[in-house]
Amino acid sequence: MGGWLPGVILITVGLTLFAVQLLNLDGDVIVLVIGLVCAVAFAATRGYGLLIAAGIFTGLGIGILLENYGLVGEPVVLGLGLGFLAIYAVDVLTSGARAPGRWWPLVPGAILTIIAGAESTFGPEGARVIAQGWPIILIAAGAWLLLRGRTST
Numbered sequence: 001m002g003g004w005l006p007g008v009i010l011i012t013v014g015l016t017l018f019a020v021q022l023l024n025l026d027g028d029v030i031v032l033v034i035g036l037v038c039a040v041a042f043a044a045t046r047g048y049g050l051l052i053a054a055g056i057f058t059g060l061g062i063g064i065l066l067e068n069y070g071l072v073g074e075p076v077v078l079g080l081g082l083g084f085l086a087i088y089a090v091d092v093l094t095s096g097a098r099a100p101g102r103w104w105p106l107v108p109g110a111i112l113t114i115i116a117g118a119e120s121t122f123g124p125e126g127a128r129v130i131a132q133g134w135p136i137i138l139i140a141a142g143a144w145l146l147l148r149g150r151t152s153t
Helices: 005-022 029-045 048-068 075-094 106-151
Strands: none
Touching: 005 029, 029 048, 048 075, 075 106
16 A cells, blocks of 8 residues: 555544534444545555455445435345445456456345345345345356356367
8 A cells, every 4th residue: 555545544534433423423324434445545556355345335335324214125235236246347447457256246246136126126025035046046057157168178
């Protein structure tokens, strides 16, 4: 990290905590702030670990805030899922050469987003069916990868 970055992070966190106290904000905003601080740190350093933290905390923080403001369904699950998808999207947009194995955020992102969508669309019962059934999709995808590998050799 650059010599200035730790100072900027401490100032940002300190200002946020001060604003939370001064404006009587709910402490749940802190999760979002941590994500945004990690996003700024990622923008400055391009550290992949900071991108992961930024996606997870920012998505989770947005979901928590949306739930606090009364959004129906599963906004926290949706926010977390979209945070994982954002990790992949930002990585694709910011990295010149694609590193192998960096597709992993698509798996939890897709699963969480589908579960949140099922809850919003079909209610709690639909979400439970999707949540219990997603391992079948993983099994099918694994079988497809195995079969594809056998036919291409």
